[in-house]
Amino acid sequence: MVRFLLRRLGHGVLVLWLISMAIFALFFVAPSNVAQTLAGRQATPETIALIQHRLGLDLPVWKQYLNFVTNAVQGNLGYDYYHQVPVTTIIGQALPVTLSLALGAAVLWLLLGVTNGVISAVHPRSLADRGLTMFALFFYSFPSFLLGLLLLYFLYYRMTMAGFDWFPAGGYTAFSDGPAVWFQHLILPWIALALLLAATYTRLTRGSMLDVLGEDYIRTARSKGIRESRVVVRHGLRSALTPVVTQFGIDLGQLVGGVVVTETVFSLPGLGKTVVTAINQQDLPVIIGIVLFASAAVVVANILVDVAYAFLDPRVRLH
Amino acid sequence: MTAALELVDVVDEPKAIEGRSPLVLALRRLRRDKVAMISLAVIILIVLMAVFAPVFAAITGHPPNEQYRDIGLTPEGLPRAPNGTFWFGTDELGRDVLVRIAYGARVSLLVGVFATAITVVVGVVLGLAAGFLGGITDTILTRLIDVVLSVPFLLVAIALVSITGPSLSVTVLVIGFFSWASVARIVRGQVLSLREREFVEAARSLGASDGRIMFVDVLPNVLAPVIVYTTLLVPVVIVTQATLSFLGLGLPPPTADWGGMINSSQNYYTTAWWFILFPGLALLITTLAFNLFGDGVRDAFDPRADRS
Numbered sequence: 001m002v003r004f005l006l007r008r009l010g011h012g013v014l015v016l017w018l019i020s021m022a023i024f025a026l027f028f029v030a031p032s033n034v035a036q037t038l039a040g041r042q043a044t045p046e047t048i049a050l051i052q053h054r055l056g057l058d059l060p061v062w063k064q065y066l067n068f069v070t071n072a073v074q075g076n077l078g079y080d081y082y083h084q085v086p087v088t089t090i091i092g093q094a095l096p097v098t099l100s101l102a103l104g105a106a107v108l109w110l111l112l113g114v115t116n117g118v119i120s121a122v123h124p125r126s127l128a129d130r131g132l133t134m135f136a137l138f139f140y141s142f143p144s145f146l147l148g149l150l151l152l153y154f155l156y157y158r159m160t161m162a163g164f165d166w167f168p169a170g171g172y173t174a175f176s177d178g179p180a181v182w183f184q185h186l187i188l189p190w191i192a193l194a195l196l197l198a199a200t201y202t203r204l205t206r207g208s209m210l211d212v213l214g215e216d217y218i219r220t221a222r223s224k225g226i227r228e229s230r231v232v233v234r235h236g237l238r239s240a241l242t243p244v245v246t247q248f249g250i251d252l253g254q255l256v257g258g259v260v261v262t263e264t265v266f267s268l269p270g271l272g273k274t275v276v277t278a279i280n281q282q283d284l285p286v287i288i289g290i291v292l293f294a295s296a297a298v299v300v301a302n303i304l305v306d307v308a309y310a311f312l313d314p315r316v317r318l319h
Numbered sequence: 320m321t322a323a324l325e326l327v328d329v330v331d332e333p334k335a336i337e338g339r340s341p342l343v344l345a346l347r348r349l350r351r352d353k354v355a356m357i358s359l360a361v362i363i364l365i366v367l368m369a370v371f372a373p374v375f376a377a378i379t380g381h382p383p384n385e386q387y388r389d390i391g392l393t394p395e396g397l398p399r400a401p402n403g404t405f406w407f408g409t410d411e412l413g414r415d416v417l418v419r420i421a422y423g424a425r426v427s428l429l430v431g432v433f434a435t436a437i438t439v440v441v442g443v444v445l446g447l448a449a450g451f452l453g454g455i456t457d458t459i460l461t462r463l464i465d466v467v468l469s470v471p472f473l474l475v476a477i478a479l480v481s482i483t484g485p486s487l488s489v490t491v492l493v494i495g496f497f498s499w500a501s502v503a504r505i506v507r508g509q510v511l512s513l514r515e516r517e518f519v520e521a522a523r524s525l526g527a528s529d530g531r532i533m534f535v536d537v538l539p540n541v542l543a544p545v546i547v548y549t550t551l552l553v554p555v556v557i558v559t560q561a562t563l564s565f566l567g568l569g570l571p572p573p574t575a576d577w578g579g580m581i582n583s584s585q586n587y588y589t590t591a592w593w594f595i596l597f598p599g600l601a602l603l604i605t606t607l608a609f610n611l612f613g614d615g616v617r618d619a620f621d622p623r624a625d626r627s
Contacts, residue, residue, distance in 0.1 A: 011462075014462065015462070015465050018462075019470055137607070137611065140610060141606040141609075142603060143561055143565075143602055144562070145562060145565045145578075146581065146599050149585065149595065257473070257474045258472075260566070261566070272473075272474065275474050279478050291478070295470055298469040298470075
């Protein structure tokens with residue numbers, strides 16, 4: 001088990017290293033006029049050169065990369081071009097927003113997806129099954145920005161016009177500033193994200209439940225006279241959840257860098273929105289730092305999923 | 320069914336049993352699927368709308384980028400609601416929303432088709448190579464797949480497009496570049512088990528080259544999952560393109576595309592519902608039709624999945 005873990009960790013580090021190189025190369029071969037922007041329109045070439053020197057932009061790319069990696073290994077991802085704030089601080093500020101969004105939505109979509117999947121699987125081809133499958137597919141087809149705008153239109157604009165200002169138009173309030181306000185600001189983004197993702201889980205749970213419910217041990221459990229609800233939940237769902245757990249780990253890792261749209265629509269200052277702002281300002285250290293951080297989240301999530309799998313199924317460890 | 324087995328069927332009993340390839344059987348199942356057929360009809364309608372976009376412009380008499388600042392905008396400079404002249408209303412610059420939706424279909428479908436094609440071709444070839452050749456090729460390609468799948472796609476796509484400047488080819492390439500890995504992974508997995516089968520050994524003992532075995536003998540056997548994945552990939556690609564446009568990284572203005580229209584309608588959603596409703600509906604109907612059709616294709620090619 002330890003060897004398996006070490007090998008996976010090694011792979012993870014290798015993947016991150018390759019990504020860091022690729023991203024660094026990509027952004028540094030692109031023409032950048034950030035020094036010009038910083039210096040202002042009337043700047044002399046000397047000023048621009050000085051700024052470039054101070055930002056380390058006059059060094060050869062490979063040397064910049066070496067500096068970056070040396071610092072990154074020590075937990076320093078550099079400083080943003082405009083205010084010299086450490087990128088790790090910027091990530092530290094944006095991460096709680098993204099995590100609040102992702103985790104809250106996760107609770108919703110798991111509840112929704114797994115419940116619907118189980119109902120579908122227990123009564124396959126019934127009206128409920130067909131209805132829920134259509135429901136899932138409908139929201140799965142929804143572009144996330146469209147769903148977000150729709151929620152804003154009906155639940156924020158229309159409700160507020162009607163005198164019920166239950167849902168704010170966007171923005172974020174920290175949990176420590178009051179859980180109720182925090183909840184109020186996040187409920188629409190949660191719904192928007194959860195409806196999209198629940199579809200995958202409905203389908204996954206349904207498929208895996210159908211397989212499990214056909215197994216011999218389910219028949220055994222039934223023939224022992226165990227209540228049907230207990231058979232379905234205790235015996236069926238328990239083993240049917242393995243693929244769901246896997247998918248959940250992968251999705252959660254992806255979400256760290258994948259909620260750009262939801263954060264933009266609902267003006268949540270999370271990682272995604274921060275990157276979009278940084279891109280508009282050509283703030284390279286911030287872009288590279290957050291992209292790397294988000295990649296690391298995917299890599300770590302994948303390792304955790306593999307480890308969980310290896311615990312559940314010892315055969316995996318051999319490969 | 321392997322290619323070799325079917326050959327035997329046809330040669331031995333040409334009359335007694337009619338040889339039907341799995342593809343024919345799947346298509347037959349697909350044709351009986353009402354939902355899939357309706358979705359296909361909707362897809363064909365959308366394609367026709369894209370092809371005949373100039374007809375929309377001719378009938379209404381409004382070119383897609385013509386700004387009717389006099390008759391297309393209210394005295395306050397706001398978009399006009401649907402009326403006899405502008406059936407779907409106008410946008411913030413007084414342009415005809417209906418005509419722009421028809422032209423926007425071209426962008427969505429072009430990106431959908433080309434990016435999917437690149438993704439599938441690259442994914443299949445690299446997946447075949449990794450699974451079949453094994454060894455160092457497999458190690459390198461698998462590592463590459465891991466890297467691509469670990470990259471936060473949307474973030475990097477946004478960054479890339481902002482560097483290169485938005486254009487149709489950049490969008491297609493960026494989507495293709497980040498999507499091939501999942502196809503390659505699926506194909507590799509299938510090929511890994513296929514290459515141990517007898518028919519591959521038979522082909523090899525007949526002196527077939529690696530390339531021939533890969534593309535003539537193994538490839539047809541992985542087509543079913545690839546076809547299923549491809550049909551389900553098209554709507555994902557269309558949404559991705561629309562998302563990039565929505566974030567302001569679509570096609571440079573004044574080109575009409577649905578994501579861009581929805582983006583500019585955001586500031587008007589309280590005053591001009593038609594401006595967001597119609598492009599939004601166009602996008603939603605398109606993705607829904609492709610997803611429903613893809614679902615039907617999946618059922619048709621994998622009847623064991625019990626419609627799950």
